[in-house]
Ligand SMILES: Nc1ncnc2c1ncn2[C@@H]1O[C@H](COP(=O)(O)OP(=O)(O)OP(=O)(O)O)[C@@H](O)[C@H]1O
């Protein structure tokens with residue numbers, strides 16, 4: 001298990017290095033000189049030169065990458081070209097909000113998705129199953145920012161039940177919670193459908209297994225079989241999808257945060273891209289990649305723990 | 317003796333494209349308390365289908381055409397689903413062929429046994445009771461076995477666990493579908509040994525499905541020989557082994573590796589194949605493969621009862 005964990009973490013680190021290098025290279029392929037942009041149209045060539053030097057842009061590209069890696073290892077993701085604040089500080093300031101949004105969105109989606117997926121299995125091939133199928137596919141196919149816009153119009157503008165923008169009053173839990181409802185709803189809805197379908201498919205396969213017949217032969221209730229025996233087997237493949245899905249959720253959060261003008265990684269990165277504030281863009285992408293890899297790796301290790309067969313294969 | 321389990325004129329068919337495969341055809345059987353009934357026949361003759369029908373847990377696509385399965389006098393096929401469920405595991409328990417796949421791979425043995433028993437009586441699902449039953453079926457260190465996952469046990473151990481699970485609720489009938497087929501020879505011998513112990517210690521009825529003549533000879537009081545979905549011969553094991561009357565039974569006994577003269581160097585086989593069960597013949601199903609068949613064998617076959625407790629489905633058997 002330890003060897004597996006080390007191998008898995010090592011692989012993640014390797015991916016991270018590749019991403020960092022690729023990203024650094026890519027920034028220089030995008031048209032527009034960061035120094036000119038940072039200083040605006042009226043900057044003199046001398047001023048631009050000074051800034052380039054300060055940003056290390058006058059060095060050969062390999063040296064630049066070396067400096068970049070060195071800085072990252074020291075926890076320095078660069079400095080905001082405009083505000084001169086460290087990028088990491090800005091990220092850490094808004095990241096908890098995005099994380100909270102993502103966790104709440106995926107959390108309610110998982111809870112409802114698993115429930116609906118199981119319901120579709122318990123009542124398979126009935127009206128319930130078919131209706132859940134149609135509903136799931138419909139919500140999957142609508143992008144979350146479209147849901148966000150309609151949810152905003154309906155619940156915030158017309159019905160005026162929930163706040164339309166912002167993240168709630170600082171220090172006021174109820175207000176923050178209310179501000180979270182619509183974004184989390186918009187972000188999670190597609191995943192309810194997706195997870196319901198996924199659990200249903202995974203579960204139907206498990207329900208054909210001989211051990212389910214054994215459970216039936218011993219008179220277990222169908223609901224108990226589904227929730228206590230089949231779900232434990234069916235959830236394992238779903239877990240890795242969930243980890244990848246969390247990455248997807250965080251990237252959809254970019255759009256949803258924009259719709260609700262909610263401070264977070266999404267708003268941070270959109271603003272930075274607009275202004276070619278490339279240290280912020282790079283720092284944020286790097287941070288999110290690292291975070292995403294961490295989640296996926298944790299999920300893999302968790303699966304190895306949950307499925308005793310995988311655990312044993314890894315041990316030997 | 318009164319029968320605990322009685323199968324009456326049972327027919328089961330599998331729905332298929334362009335018709336139905338008649339896997340069990342007009343089968344009548346009964347088994348009493350303390351009795352061990354064997355069901356034997358070659359692969360595909362409908363043994364597993366019949367066994368599954370005995371707890372009305374047929375695969376998807378199977379339909380009971382007619383007939384009844386009476387458990388202590390009640391036809392379980394006509395009970396509402398909840399009432400059927402209440403009987404499964406409690407009044408009639410099943411041991412399946414493949415112990416490798418019969419248990420949930422991600423739950424411990426203890427948890428699964430507790431869930432099986434708990435489906436009927438949560439009060440009985442204590443670890444001490446579960447461990448005691450595991451000990452009884454010959455599992456060493458039963459306590460630690462409860463905490464293990466199925467893949468950590470050998471096939472023979474798993475089959476013991478399956479038998480323990482079936483015995484936990486002290487059912488009236490224990491049905492075992494090929495309980496030794498998936499095991500190697502030593503484990504098979506151990507499981508046969510365990511069943512032999514059960515003959516004295518278990519007071520319910522036992523039904524053993526097998527194509528292993530040794531299992532029948534060792535364990536069973538009576539045997540029903542199946543061919544193409546029908547019981548072609550039934551009677552006491554001794555009587556059938558010493559004086560088989562149906563040509564199929566005779567051929568089957570002649571194929572037993574244990575009785576074949578080793579100097580001949582090869583096993584006899586029954587030539588030909590099972591008839592197409594989606595359109596079974598009007599007359600005797602064995603007629604195309606039978607050495608003593610006559611023209612009259614193409615006519616519907618009457619069931620002969622040459623002596624008490626004996627039945628033969630053959631035109632020629634009566635002669
Ligand atoms: N789920 C199913 N769907 C369709 N046909 C089936 C199904 N299960 C069994 N059959 C068919 O029904 C007939 C009887 O099968 P069954 O499994 O009862 O035989 P068996 O005597 O138990 O054979 P074996 O010794 O191979 O286990 C066979 O012809 C088989 O092909």
Ligand SMILES: [Mg+2]
Pocket residue numbers: 363364365494
């Ligand atoms: Mg079978």
